[in-house]
Amino acid sequence: MDMQTSLLDRLFDAGLLIDTGVDGLYGRSSAFEDVIQRFEGLISAFGSSSPSEVIRFPPGMNRSHFEGSGYMKSFPQLAGTVHSFCGCELDHVNLLQCMAEGNDWTKDQKATDIVLTPAACYPLYPTIAKRGPLPAGGGLFDLQSYCFRHEPSKDPARMQLFRMREYVRMGTPEEVMAFRQQWMERGQELIAAVQLPVEIDVANDPFFGRAGKMLANNQRDQALKFELLIPVTSTAKKTACLSFNYHQDHFGKTWGLTTSDGAVAHTACVGFGLERIALALFAHHGLDTADWPAPVRKALWG
Amino acid sequence: MDMQTSLLDRLFDAGLLIDTGVDGLYGRSSAFEDVIQRFEGLISAFGSSSPSEVIRFPPGMNRSHFEGSGYMKSFPQLAGTVHSFCGCELDHVNLLQCMAEGNDWTKDQKATDIVLTPAACYPLYPTIAKRGPLPAGGGLFDLQSYCFRHEPSKDPARMQLFRMREYVRMGTPEEVMAFRQQWMERGQELIAAVQLPVEIDVANDPFFGRAGKMLANNQRDQALKFELLIPVTSTAKKTACLSFNYHQDHFGKTWGLTTSDGAVAHTACVGFGLERIALALFAHHGLDTADWPAPVRKALWG
Numbered sequence: 285m286d287m288q289t290s291l292l293d294r295l296f297d298a299g300l301l302i303d304t305g306v307d308g309l310y311g312r313s314s315a316f317e318d319v320i321q322r323f324e325g326l327i328s329a330f331g332s333s334s335p336s337e338v339i340r341f342p343p344g345m346n347r348s349h350f351e352g353s354g355y356m357k358s359f360p361q362l363a364g365t366v367h368s369f370c371g372c373e374l375d376h377v378n379l380l381q382c383m384a385e386g387n388d389w390t391k392d393q394k395a396t397d398i399v400l401t402p403a404a405c406y407p408l409y410p411t412i413a414k415r416g417p418l419p420a421g422g423g424l425f426d427l428q429s430y431c432f433r434h435e436p437s438k439d440p441a442r443m444q445l446f447r448m449r450e451y452v453r454m455g456t457p458e459e460v461m462a463f464r465q466q467w468m469e470r471g472q473e474l475i476a477a478v479q480l481p482v483e484i485d486v487a488n489d490p491f492f493g494r495a496g497k498m499l500a501n502n503q504r505d506q507a508l509k510f511e512l513l514i515p516v517t518s519t520a521k522k523t524a525c526l527s528f529n530y531h532q533d534h535f536g537k538t539w540g541l542t543t544s545d546g547a548v549a550h551t552a553c554v555g556f557g558l559e560r561i562a563l564a565l566f567a568h569h570g571l572d573t574a575d576w577p578a579p580v581r582k583a584l585w586g
Numbered sequence: 587m588d589m590q591t592s593l594l595d596r597l598f599d600a601g602l603l604i605d606t607g608v609d610g611l612y613g614r615s616s617a618f619e620d621v622i623q624r625f626e627g628l629i630s631a632f633g634s635s636s637p638s639e640v641i642r643f644p645p646g647m648n649r650s651h652f653e654g655s656g657y658m659k660s661f662p663q664l665a666g667t668v669h670s671f672c673g674c675e676l677d678h679v680n681l682l683q684c685m686a687e688g689n690d691w692t693k694d695q696k697a698t699d700i701v702l703t704p705a706a707c708y709p710l711y712p713t714i715a716k717r718g719p720l721p722a723g724g725g726l727f728d729l730q731s732y733c734f735r736h737e738p739s740k741d742p743a744r745m746q747l748f749r750m751r752e753y754v755r756m757g758t759p760e761e762v763m764a765f766r767q768q769w770m771e772r773g774q775e776l777i778a779a780v781q782l783p784v785e786i787d788v789a790n791d792p793f794f795g796r797a798g799k800m801l802a803n804n805q806r807d808q809a810l811k812f813e814l815l816i817p818v819t820s821t822a823k824k825t826a827c828l829s830f831n832y833h834q835d836h837f838g839k840t841w842g843l844t845t846s847d848g849a850v851a852h853t854a855c856v857g858f859g860l861e862r863i864a865l866a867l868f869a870h871h872g873l874d875t876a877d878w879p880a881p882v883r884k885a886l887w888g
Contacts, residue, residue, distance in 0.1 A: 304648045305650065306699045310644075312643075339604060373795040373796065376794060380658065380659060389658070390697035395690075396666065445644035
């Protein structure tokens with residue numbers, strides 16, 4: 285915990301992150317944003333050999349798509365639903381009275397049709413399924429959005445609102461497995477290009493509750509998830525900065541997504557935790573990007 | 587309504603916007619994003635003669651700051667609070683049962699400490715106030731974030747999640763009025779540079795309810811808000827694409843923000859509705875950016 289608080293305080297002091305009074309919710313300086321933007325450029329360069337469709341969704345998604353995804357089965361504690369005031373003028377008077385008295389005014393807010401995006405790829409699957417069967421050779425998509433996870437923490441590498449860049453592959457099991465293998469190699473080259481220490485390991489998602497333990501074990505046993513780990517706030521407990529996920533036919537079945545010959549499509553994604561990677565760069569190379577090693581500067585700024 | 591639906595359908599058909607099944611919530615293509623990015627570059631070029639501090643907040647803000655801002659007094663119907671599941675394993679079982687039965691599972695979600703950002707500058711005022719008095723000459727800030735407003739609509743120029751770029755000036759009344767005047771001129775030059783028809787008018791915010799009518803009238807009478815209007819989906823009802831707002835000492839008083847000599851700071855902002863400007867460009871110059879007039883292409887792509 286000490287190293288986490290210490291890095292966070294150093295980032296606040298340097299003005300790279302800006303305290304908002306809520307753990308895991310920070311403003312970013314232009315220097316911080318520049319690192320994110322440059323690293324995204326590097327991702328694009330590594331990804332450019334395979335043509336992809338670029339889509340940028342806003343940070344919220346259709347609630348009915350979210351409900352259909354099964355996210356609330358696995359990670360109910362992390363999701364964020366968006367609620368609004370839907371009352372009349374009298375309700376508004378009561379609301380203001382409630383706020384003035386310091387009472388809980390949020391209990392009468394009603395859920396809207398929007399849920400915060402939990403991972404950049406969640407809005408994609410129903411969108412692509414609606415187009416009909418995938419073309420021969422499947423599909424490859426390039427996504428990025430702010431994502432929300434309700435896990436307040438003093439660990440700067442565990443933000444509540446953070447950006448995730450993703451490539452998503454849809455197609456036959458062979459196509460998506462080849463994609464994942466390719467990105468597991470590319471991801472390590474990419475991180476080596478910015479001189480960060482890295483190791484790759486099989487992983488599991490933070491499924492909720494005791495029943496979730498079984499899901500996690502199953503995910504590990506089948507090696508469905510790998511993570512690229514970089515020490516950020518601790519050398520003992522490294523931070524997952526990239527993840528490589530094979531969903532098998534989960535999203536294909538859920539959304540009726542099929543390959544060109546009518547089989548249920550398989551999907552896989554590689555996700556980059558952009559803030560985590562920026563934090564790793566600042567933690568390893570120093571808080572002033574002008575002092576970063578020349579090869580790292582060259583990789584990012586060219 | 588016909589022209590609105592027709593533009594939206596044309597944007598969907600061209601793949602520039604992507605339907606998510608919720609009115610006002612759309613995916614963006616790479617061509618759409620490129621226009622936004624290039625237009626932001628043009629804003630930066632116009633703004634670069636006055637040095638500003640760049641801050642990028644995520645699309646959510648501290649709920650206590652939001653509560654303190656008075657937003658729920660004026661626009662309760664537009665705000666979006668973020669809620670999460672905070673229950674135990676038994677609650678989770680009940681939640682899943684409720685979802686499986688197609689009942690309203692959202693009523694037990696609890697408000698988190700985060701509210702969606704209603705305008706890019708809302709998180710700024712308490713952040714700057716915490717630093718102490720402004721330096722001599724005041725402050726100038728450059729912001730951009732996704733903002734949320736709960737107003738589902740088929741008008742593509744009225745999205746629920748959209749990006750706002752802002753410059754915010756804090757200082758003496760003279761300093762902030764000079765800033766607003768400067769941007770009212772710059773804004774018109776900027777829009778002229780991309781060959782869009784434009785007019786400027788005094789305006790008011792959509793204050794809630796009958797009591798809000800008085801606030802709106804007061805705002806107009808005092809000429810606190812101007813808007814730069816461009817026809818997008820209708821020539822009769824033009825769309826506000828830039829707004830110029832003088833807050834007087836509202837945020838200064840609210841957050842204890844003071845000038846270097848201890849007076850309550852005044853504030854003003856210029857806000858660019860980035861999606862609205864992109865829509866205006868597509869509506870006027872056509873859906874293929876390659877066909878846009880050469881001077882417009884030069885202004886945006888250099």
